[in-house]
Amino acid sequence: YASFYLGRIEQGDDDPNSAFLDYVRSTQSNPYALVALSIKDNTGAGGYGQMTDDSQPLNPNAVWDALTDVNQGDWDQQIDDFAAIMSSRPDTKFMVRIGYEVSLLLFAYNGNQYVVDWLNQQAGQGINVFDDPDAVANMDRQAYIDAYNYIANRIRNVNGVTNVDFVYHPVRGYNDTRWLYPGTQFVDWVAFSIFNNDVCVEVNGTFNCQGQSIDPQLQQSIDFAKQNGHEIMIAEAAAQAPAAASTSGFIDYLDRLHDVVVDNDVRVLAYINSDWPSKGWGPEWGDSRVEVNSTVRNHWLSVYGSGSRYIHAGGAPPPPPPPGNALESLNFESGIEDWEQITSPNDTHDWTITSSGTPSNNTGPASASQGSSFAFLETSSCCANSSGDNARLRSPFVSGTNRAVTFDYHMYGGNIGTLHLDVQVSGGSWQTSVWSQSGNQGNSWQSASVDLSSFSGDLRVRFRAVAAGG
Missing domain, CATH: 2.60.120.200 (Jelly Rolls)
Incomplete structure (x- = not known):
């Protein structure tokens, strides 16, 4: 995880640093780092206020303001700082989600009303802002498209970073996916998040596609990405409540997740193995750790373990230097x-x-x-x-x-x-x-x-x- 406005890679509760990143480098062969370069979560750190948080000055178009400044070059130093973090670790392949889980309402809205009030007002007038945002006042999707490509170009071409792939990661909605799509030049992967509702499993009493195996909007978005020639990544996945609290519910979620991988030839899966409530997350989250319940653990190993389609990394020697002739090796x-x-x-x-x-x-x-x-x-x-x-x-x-x-x-x-x-x-x-x-x-x-x-x-x-x- 990385807050764009800090120019540093963080991890969970760590202070802004790269401690976890370097831990992965020291313990894994051919290490990969999937980084969420967040523009939406901490706009306050950039001086833009917040779109939804009453504890900070309210700015209904905080994300759009930030994107506009990115395109004007105001955040070049932070982009260069990220580039330096990656280029200084040439052994690691970085996969950078530029503005993860992007949506039209957060990344394209540039009006002065609170966005939910504005959305309800538009709906009351019979306007679906998602159908054609270019025809709706106070919607500017180009700001994100330009910022995505600006950031990627500066990292890859201006700073010369070669060990990075760029990831477009929209929410599951098809209109969000297609209208914010940055084009082919700097989109190396398209990623989605797969939690309970995405595979039609209950989240504390709510369903959005009951009786089906995958949200139709998500499937349509995946198909859109593949039609544009992109490999698919599941960048975030975890069993939520109440499925995570029962053996059968947990296993059902894992099977549905695996089916999405197989049916869509997903090439990267990142599962978040965490006790979410202990970290302060709300009641819709559960303990998604697969090792806590022995039956769930055994099922995980049978589906995702050794001998499956999933590649496993073990302990490794110290990270190698860049291509070329290495100096003498010494481990004492x-x-x-x-x-x-x-x-x-x-x-x-x-x-x-x-x-x-x-x-x-x-x-x-x-x-x-x-x-x-x-x-x-x-x-x-x-x-x-x-x-x-x-x-x-x-x-x-x-x-x-x-x-x-x-x-x-x-x-x-x-x-x-x-x-x-x-x-x-x-x-x-x-x-x-x-x-x-x-x-x-x-x-x-x-x-x-x-x-x-x-x-x-x-x-x-x-x-x-x-x-x-x-």
Whole structure:
């Protein structure tokens, strides 16, 4: 999840950061990140007020105002920030939903009345605003279409991000889907959300297609997307109440979801496995975790598990660098192998290899990011405690072109110094701090990938940790 106005990727209750994103990168082979780039949820953060939230200044056309400013270039810096997040993680394939679950009422309305009052007024005059929004005053669908393409073009063509697909994600209504469709240039996927009502299952007493297996509007929207040559994605899915509270209801929802996948040759499915009420969601939501009920879990595994049409990712080695010749691989499981601990002239300490955590309290990782071993520099009173104390670890020379170095690092505790990556081309001097990070970065492993394609000839790298002192 990402709030467009912050220019940062978030996840659930995390502060705006990429901690969950980097966790996925460190644990999955060929990682994918499906990102909801939200324009509608937090318009207040952009200074536009809210269309429906009475706790903030009411602006009936807040989303349309934001889209207009996007098209004028007012949010270029935030778009560029998103692009930097993606380009700095070249091992990850990003699928970005630009304005997820978009609808005509939220994304095209530009009137001054509260949108529900306006809609009722139009209906009272016999006007269905969804049939032909271009013929209705106060409806401007082009603002979203232009903003979608503006954002996608800036990320892909202006910033040169290559590891991204763009996803058009409308609500299930056919008129919403067809009238807000941004065209083929930057739509790599079309996505939909599949909750109870979408597959004709009750949501706390309400149905919208009782007796059928899929909402006809949703099926018509899927068909529209396929007719325009797009692969289909289910970007959000979860069993809601009351189905989630009963074994038979939960299984019925999962079977209906699977039928949508099979019948429409869906290529991506994202299921939200969460206890929604514990996160503050309303009574229409339930505990959609498939592992809580053993019968549901076994059914899930029989339909969605190994050997099914669904591809499963397991544990993986650290993320690979960009295409090209990788530097020497080192995971410390067999010591430092053909790397070297530098002992002179300015090196004061050695890196320590361990599999049991660091000796001081409230510092360092408890375990490795991958495997069982990692290297660390202890900077407590016993060891590299003076400002400038350092340890250096040097790779052998490697040849090739278009090289990169990818690594995980952990910097947690008080008085954290600086980690540097230095580069030396054969026959030349060290170029210091090609990459560096300083200070407390939190109690989690972080990942970095440094492009070395600008260096020609054989080269080697050096990791240099410098203590802050204290």
